[in-house]
Amino acid sequence: MKIKFNINSKIEELEIRPDATLLNVLRDNGFTEVKCGCSEGECGACIVLIDDKTVNSCQVLAMSAASKKIKTVKGIGTLHNPHLLQKIFASTGADQCGFCSPGMVLSAYSLLKENPNPTEKEIAEALDGNLCRCTGYVKIIEAVRRTAQIMNENLISRE
Amino acid sequence: MFKYVKKAVEKIDGLALVTGNEKYTDDFSFDKMLYVSVLHSGYAHAQIEELDDSAARKIPGVVEILSYNNVNTILYTTAGQGFPEPSPYDTILFGKTMRFVGDNVCAVAAETKEIADIALKKIKIKYKRLKPLLNFEQSDNSKIIIHKNDGAFPKIPVYYDASKNIAAMVEAEAGDFEKAFGESKNKIEKNFYVSYASHCALEPHAAVSYIDNRGRLVIISTTQVPFHVRRIVSHVAEIPISKIRVIKPRIGGGFGGKQEVLLEPIAALVTWRTKRPAKLVYSRKEVFNSTRTRHQYKTVFKVGFQDNGIITALHLDALENSGAYGSHALTVLSNAGSKTLPLLNKIENLKFTGKGVYTNLPCGGAYRGYGATEAYFGYGQIIDMVCEATNNNIVEYYKKWSIKSGETSPIFKALGEGKEGVAMTITSSSLEECLETGSKEFHWNEKKKLYDSNFNKGKRIKRGVGMAALMQGSAIPEIDMASAYIKMNDDGSFNLNIGATDLGTGSDTILAQIAAEVLDVPVEKFIVTSSDTDFTPFDTGAYASSTTYLTGQAVKKCAENIKEQILKVGAEILGVIQNEVEIENEQVITKPGFADFRKISFAEICNYSFYQNNQFQIQATASHVSPKSPPPFAAHFVEIEVDTFTGIIKVINYVAAVDCGTPINPILAEGQAEGAIVNGISYALVENYYFSEYGKLLNDTFGKYGVYTASDIPPIKVILIDSYEETGPFGAKSISEININGPLPAIANAFFNATGKRLFKSPFTPEDVLKVLKG
Numbered sequence: 001m002k003i004k005f006n007i008n009s010k011i012e013e014l015e016i017r018p019d020a021t022l023l024n025v026l027r028d029n030g031f032t033e034v035k036c037g038c039s040e041g042e043c044g045a046c047i048v049l050i051d052d053k054t055v056n057s058c059q060v061l062a063m064s065a066a067s068k069k070i071k072t073v074k075g076i077g078t079l080h081n082p083h084l085l086q087k088i089f090a091s092t093g094a095d096q097c098g099f100c101s102p103g104m105v106l107s108a109y110s111l112l113k114e115n116p117n118p119t120e121k122e123i124a125e126a127l128d129g130n131l132c133r134c135t136g137y138v139k140i141i142e143a144v145r146r147t148a149q150i151m152n153e154n155l156i157s158r159e
Numbered sequence: 160m161f162k163y164v165k166k167a168v169e170k171i172d173g174l175a176l177v178t179g180n181e182k183y184t185d186d187f188s189f190d191k192m193l194y195v196s197v198l199h200s201g202y203a204h205a206q207i208e209e210l211d212d213s214a215a216r217k218i219p220g221v222v223e224i225l226s227y228n229n230v231n232t233i234l235y236t237t238a239g240q241g242f243p244e245p246s247p248y249d250t251i252l253f254g255k256t257m258r259f260v261g262d263n264v265c266a267v268a269a270e271t272k273e274i275a276d277i278a279l280k281k282i283k284i285k286y287k288r289l290k291p292l293l294n295f296e297q298s299d300n301s302k303i304i305i306h307k308n309d310g311a312f313p314k315i316p317v318y319y320d321a322s323k324n325i326a327a328m329v330e331a332e333a334g335d336f337e338k339a340f341g342e343s344k345n346k347i348e349k350n351f352y353v354s355y356a357s358h359c360a361l362e363p364h365a366a367v368s369y370i371d372n373r374g375r376l377v378i379i380s381t382t383q384v385p386f387h388v389r390r391i392v393s394h395v396a397e398i399p400i401s402k403i404r405v406i407k408p409r410i411g412g413g414f415g416g417k418q419e420v421l422l423e424p425i426a427a428l429v430t431w432r433t434k435r436p437a438k439l440v441y442s443r444k445e446v447f448n449s450t451r452t453r454h455q456y457k458t459v460f461k462v463g464f465q466d467n468g469i470i471t472a473l474h475l476d477a478l479e480n481s482g483a484y485g486s487h488a489l490t491v492l493s494n495a496g497s498k499t500l501p502l503l504n505k506i507e508n509l510k511f512t513g514k515g516v517y518t519n520l521p522c523g524g525a526y527r528g529y530g531a532t533e534a535y536f537g538y539g540q541i542i543d544m545v546c547e548a549t550n551n552n553i554v555e556y557y558k559k560w561s562i563k564s565g566e567t568s569p570i571f572k573a574l575g576e577g578k579e580g581v582a583m584t585i586t587s588s589s590l591e592e593c594l595e596t597g598s599k600e601f602h603w604n605e606k607k608k609l610y611d612s613n614f615n616k617g618k619r620i621k622r623g624v625g626m627a628a629l630m631q632g633s634a635i636p637e638i639d640m641a642s643a644y645i646k647m648n649d650d651g652s653f654n655l656n657i658g659a660t661d662l663g664t665g666s667d668t669i670l671a672q673i674a675a676e677v678l679d680v681p682v683e684k685f686i687v688t689s690s691d692t693d694f695t696p697f698d699t700g701a702y703a704s705s706t707t708y709l710t711g712q713a714v715k716k717c718a719e720n721i722k723e724q725i726l727k728v729g730a731e732i733l734g735v736i737q738n739e740v741e742i743e744n745e746q747v748i749t750k751p752g753f754a755d756f757r758k759i760s761f762a763e764i765c766n767y768s769f770y771q772n773n774q775f776q777i778q779a780t781a782s783h784v785s786p787k788s789p790p791p792f793a794a795h796f797v798e799i800e801v802d803t804f805t806g807i808i809k810v811i812n813y814v815a816a817v818d819c820g821t822p823i824n825p826i827l828a829e830g831q832a833e834g835a836i837v838n839g840i841s842y843a844l845v846e847n848y849y850f851s852e853y854g855k856l857l858n859d860t861f862g863k864y865g866v867y868t869a870s871d872i873p874p875i876k877v878i879l880i881d882s883y884e885e886t887g888p889f890g891a892k893s894i895s896e897i898n899i900n901g902p903l904p905a906i907a908n909a910f911f912n913a914t915g916k917r918l919f920k921s922p923f924t925p926e927d928v929l930k931v932l933k934g
């Protein structure tokens with residue numbers, strides 16, 4: 001059946017099966033920036049924002065997100081117009097293989113919107129659902145901390 | 160001083176990665192693509208008596224089924240190593256004997272993944288169950304023979320005896336261990352056990368294949384070794400090498416787990432037979448069960464020493480659980496000796512014996528650390544025990560007795576990779592400074608003194624500190640080869656093509672930095688293409704801590720050749736002789752002191768060589784083989800808390816001082832160390848494979864397995880302390896593997912410091928810790 005989705009602020013009409021997960025629907029329709037590390041809700045690689053909340057897209061049916069605002073990592077910034085978080089992730093070495101990065105960036109984005117001045121502990125807790133096997137998290141936490149600092153110093157919008 | 164090297168240059172793919180722009184294998188899809196699912200054995204040991212796929216073939220949408228019924232029986236090794244491989248040829252893509260839970264039974268290709276999965280269930284298989292061999296300590300005198308009359312053989316002339324379940328055997332000796340040990344006044348003899356582990360690269364293994372416009376097979380794959388994939392697929396799928404192209408796009412981590420050729424031959428066969436694109440992506444469960452693991456090990460250390468702590472005799476006997484197939488069995492084993500025993504090179508009588516045995520359990524393979532991690536658990540504790548017994552300060556002990564620049568160890572020559580090793584003198588080491596700086600930063604002396612006092616007495620939560628010194632290697636000497644190609648473009652940019660495989664490590668960036676340094680051109684001026692067997696020159700691949708050191712040197716040689724060509728053309732244009740000019744800031748300029756200053760830009764030079772006089776393409780290629788494998792060194796320090804009520808060990812502070820030669824990119828080098836340390840800590844504390852009594856892996860999900868998250872990590876400080884390795888590019892050595900070796904021995908030593916008890920078996924789970932505390 002055909003369903004209308006709001007993905008990265010654009011309305012997309014997509015053909016879906018009623019039992020399809022949001023992850024599969026997104027990936028099958030070219031939103032391959034949403035990654036699949038486990039399909040079991042345990043790695044956070046598939047995180048998207050649904051109405052500004054982080055959700056493991058492998059764990060929800062696409063149908064349930066139909067009337068809501070979905071955002072992938074490209075929805076917050078692109079290669080030619082990156083979000084500050086993305087810039088700092090890249091310059092801090094918070095991305096090695098980058099497979100966790102889309103989910104990681106979105107978890108960090110959502111944290112900074114709610115809590116512009118998180119402690120290291122709060123950052124770690126907010127990223128607790130995102131596995132990364134490459135970095136050991138040290139530079140990821142550092143990137144989030146630095147982004148928060150720059151945003152606060154320069155009063156940059158968190159959008 | 161360097162301009163582009165030793166700089167924290169941002170990864171050239173960095174922004175594309177964090178904006179989700181880069182493509183990984185599973186992100187590629189093609190029209191009319193088939194989806195492949197593999198059926199894996201549910202039995203640890205069984206014989207298939209009949210495989211009837213007729214019902215499955217009738218399901219609409221099923222296009223091809225591969226099994227022993229229609230795929231030739233060809234022995235090979237899944238280990239993506241150089242040819243001839245040091246791993247035995249004991250594997251068949253689809254055989255009749257199932258040797259572990261997860262072994263390949265057959266594969267279905269269908270119009271959708273759902274249809275393929277349904278079809279798998281309709282395949283009727285008659286198994287004859289066989290008794291499994293699940294205890295590796297009983298393997299070599301078991302009645303159960305895992306590779307019985309199946310023709311398995313070693314590809315190189317090494318000891319191999321399938322009739323005794325022996326997949327690999329290694330022996331080396333320097334001096335006379337037995338005599339020296341017999342005469343020793345003080346002796347320690349201990350057994351150590353380390354567990355299975357999964358690499359847990361976040362991206363699961365995947366392969367996508369298609370036929371190109373001229374009928375050739377293209378394989379996109381999550382591989383660390385594209386050239387070995389091409390060769391091995393050619394062998395197993397019986398397709399000429401010239402008809403195969405292998406591409407590694409971005410890859411979501413490897414750590415050795417993708418140095419294995421597992422999915423590619425299956426996708427290749429489907430595509431080759433059906434002439435349709437095919438995609439095979441493993442689920443996380445399949446990755447845990449069916450791909451490769453860190454080998455389980457038992458190591459036995461015997462050490463004889465004098466009252467002052469001088470060790471006169473040391474024997475390491477290693478028993479490796481190779482699992483069902485002997486992938487990397489021999490080389491991981493030899494590395495258990497060759498990456499540990501040279502560290503304290505003044506021990507006069509050294510012996511290494513090792514055996515890799517088959518079992519009906521998941522297969523070992525390459526895993527960051529590669530035998531060294533397994534052996535350092537015991538090695539690092541044995542040295543601590545000797546120091547404790549003889550009242551030596553362990554940091555000073557390592558300073559005094561560790562191998563130094565200008566020194567050698569007989570082990571380098573005695574232990575190679577499937578053949579004799581290569582004699583080597585150390586030409587770079589800052590290990591002494593690592594020990595000095597690391598211990599200061601950590602406040603080792605103060606903390607050790609405090610916890611040695613009765614600080615912990617009567618406390619529930621006990622604190623302790625431990626440390627270990629480490630080494631690894633950089634590439635496999637006189638075996639691994641890397642090459643590079645550079646050409647110049649008319650705007651003064653360059654194409655840098657390398658076969659090397661960036662796994663997220665940042666090697667594409669590091670290699671560009673090396674070329675940039677030689678040519679005095681910003682890194683952005685390099686268009687880097689890597690890991691495509693059609694368009695990049697040969698490289699053995701990303702393993703054995705080789706890329707920066709080995710491919711880096713090939714890139715350096717190649718760039719130096721380009722530099723000569725640019726200077727020649729520049730001099731010709733400027734009307735001077737070549738030794739009157741030099742390169743600076745993307746220009747050729749006359750040297751200081753030359754009467755009238757002249758200059759010409761790289762862009763003009765390239766245009767001249769394209770269109771004006773003596774026309775030619777400025778281009779070069781270079782290859783590199785290393786005569787040695789210079790070790791990086793490290794000193795790790797850890798502070799822990801042990802809750803004696805719950806058995807929980809908490810790491811509260813970690814300092815690692817690391818000598819990787821010149822860090823070409825310090826941020827990326829630190830990242831390698833941090834990632835390895837966290838993996839090492841979780842391996843020490845939680846990671847393990849738990850099996851049912853039938854050999855089925857029970858904890859095959861991220862959650863049950865226990866990969867660390869951001870909130871599990873302690874404060875970690877990595878300090879890079881340069882040395883200069885003359886055989887490496889701009890002084891560089893490796894860093895990717897060494898730091899995973901530290902947590903096991905350092906935490907175990909800290910546990911002793913806190914509790915007075917030793918941990919001989921990892922991981923250090925609360926249950927086991929409580930047992931040790933009570934025992």
Ligand code: FES
Pocket residue numbers: 035036037038039040041042043044045046047056057058059
């Ligand atoms: S793929 Fe959804 S949590 Fe791992």
Ligand code: FES
Pocket residue numbers: 094095096097098099100101131132133134135361411412663
């Ligand atoms: S960068 Fe590889 S998993 Fe995080």
